[in-house]
Amino acid sequence: MKIAVLGAGAWGTALAISLAARHEVHLWTRNPAQFTEMSEERTNRRYLPGLPFPDAQQIELKLEQALDQADLALVVVPTAGFRQVVRQMAELGAKMPLVWACKGFEAGTAKLPHQVVAEELGDKAQCGALSGPSFALEVARGLPTALTLASRDESFAHVMALELHSPRLRVYSSPDVVGVEVGGAVKNVMAIAAGISDGMGYGYNARAALITRGLAEIGRLGVAMGGRPETFMGLTGAGDLILTCTGDLSRNRTVGLRLAQGQTLDTILAELGHIAEGVHSAREVLRLAESMNVEMPITQAVCQVLFEGMPPGKAVEALLNREPKAE
Numbered sequence: 001m002k003i004a005v006l007g008a009g010a011w012g013t014a015l016a017i018s019l020a021a022r023h024e025v026h027l028w029t030r031n032p033a034q035f036t037e038m039s040e041e042r043t044n045r046r047y048l049p050g051l052p053f054p055d056a057q058q059i060e061l062k063l064e065q066a067l068d069q070a071d072l073a074l075v076v077v078p079t080a081g082f083r084q085v086v087r088q089m090a091e092l093g094a095k096m097p098l099v100w101a102c103k104g105f106e107a108g109t110a111k112l113p114h115q116v117v118a119e120e121l122g123d124k125a126q127c128g129a130l131s132g133p134s135f136a137l138e139v140a141r142g143l144p145t146a147l148t149l150a151s152r153d154e155s156f157a158h159v160m161a162l163e164l165h166s167p168r169l170r171v172y173s174s175p176d177v178v179g180v181e182v183g184g185a186v187k188n189v190m191a192i193a194a195g196i197s198d199g200m201g202y203g204y205n206a207r208a209a210l211i212t213r214g215l216a217e218i219g220r221l222g223v224a225m226g227g228r229p230e231t232f233m234g235l236t237g238a239g240d241l242i243l244t245c246t247g248d249l250s251r252n253r254t255v256g257l258r259l260a261q262g263q264t265l266d267t268i269l270a271e272l273g274h275i276a277e278g279v280h281s282a283r284e285v286l287r288l289a290e291s292m293n294v295e296m297p298i299t300q301a302v303c304q305v306l307f308e309g310m311p312p313g314k315a316v317e318a319l320l321n322r323e324p325k326a327e
């Protein structure tokens with residue numbers, strides 16, 4: 001299969017490296033300097049340094065070249081750039097199936113990626129979301145990882161999961177696009193909270209409590225939006241939440257850790273050099289939750305720290321001082 005991987009950040013590059021073992025992979029970057037560097041050095045020095053590209057992996061600067069005769073477009077840009085890339089594909093008349101790997105709500109509209117696709121390509125497009133517990137560095141190193149490919153078209157999810165599947169990158173299928181997308185987006189907000197708690201030195205017990213209550217928040221919102229309860233106990237729910245809240249490779253967790261050390265959000269984001277989707281999704285998640293009467297106290301606390309200048313310690317204290325109630 002020819003796969004056009006659109007977006008050459010950490011995750012697009014890692015997926016390209018992994019998939020190139022079995023497929024013809026064309027990794028697209030919009031950045032001419034990055035194109036030249038990746039073509040000459042056969043590695044992505046800026047986003048995934050030290051991981052060599054397989055010989056078969058091709059690099060593209062022209063989107064139409066990447067998409068030419070592709071059997072699949074795998075879009076791996078941050079959620080903020082997703083609509084633009086899908087629109088560019090539509091303008092080029094690209095008709096191949098589309099899978100996206102971004103984890104977030106679109107800032108300003110609170111839309112999930114599948115809603116963006118429906119708006120840009122119509123609701124007949126053959127498409128799905130790829131998500132699950134997966135640090136780019138580990139996938140690029142060939143360490144075992146399990147993902148889920150969700151599509152409302154169950155047979156597409158099944159067939160595409162089989163195509164992408166390999167022993168080191170296991171891909172399961174699911175019909176629950178909403179559940180998979182909500183799990184992937186909201187766990188980033190919870191990871192910021194876990195980072196804050198750990199950074200404040202509140203300990204493992206507090207972190208376990210945050211993860212568990214965070215999972216309850218994710219499930220409440222996800223079910224209210226039409227997701228299936230069981231999805232939140234799977235790879236893209238509990239699995240990704242645990243990874244991102246506990247793994248120090250997480251950019252979202254890092255944001256929380258550094259906020260707890262007293263760094264400003266602007267400084268943290270400038271130094272991170274990668275997207276931390278939780279920062280962009282948090283407000284949208286809270287807005288959606290409020291509009292649907294879903295209680296999300298951890299998300300609310302994260303928003304207060306990120307956008308209202310509340311000291312991280314005070315936000316955690318406020319969570320701890322909530323009225324006790326039945327679990």
Ligand SMILES: NC(=O)c1ccc[n+]([C@@H]2O[C@H](COP(=O)([O-])OP(=O)(O)OC[C@H]3O[C@@H](n4cnc5c(N)ncnc54)[C@H](O)[C@@H]3O)[C@@H](O)[C@H]2O)c1
Nearest residue numbers: 008009010011012077078079081101102103135136274275
């Ligand atoms: N890094 C991971 O471990 C990981 C794992 C799973 C999912 N994800 C998700 O994948 C998405 C991308 O994350 P990442 O880690 O690759 O981000 P990153 O910050 O490492 O890189 C983002 C890349 O996207 C490019 N980009 C941004 N807007 C674009 C646009 N409009 N058109 C073309 N290119 C554009 C940037 O130039 C950059 O190369 C995020 O939603 C993230 O949550 C990341």
Ligand SMILES: O=P(O)(O)OC[C@H](O)CO
Nearest residue numbers: 132133134249250251252
């Ligand atoms: O580094 P993060 O926090 O963006 O998380 C990366 C992946 O989403 C983990 O599954």
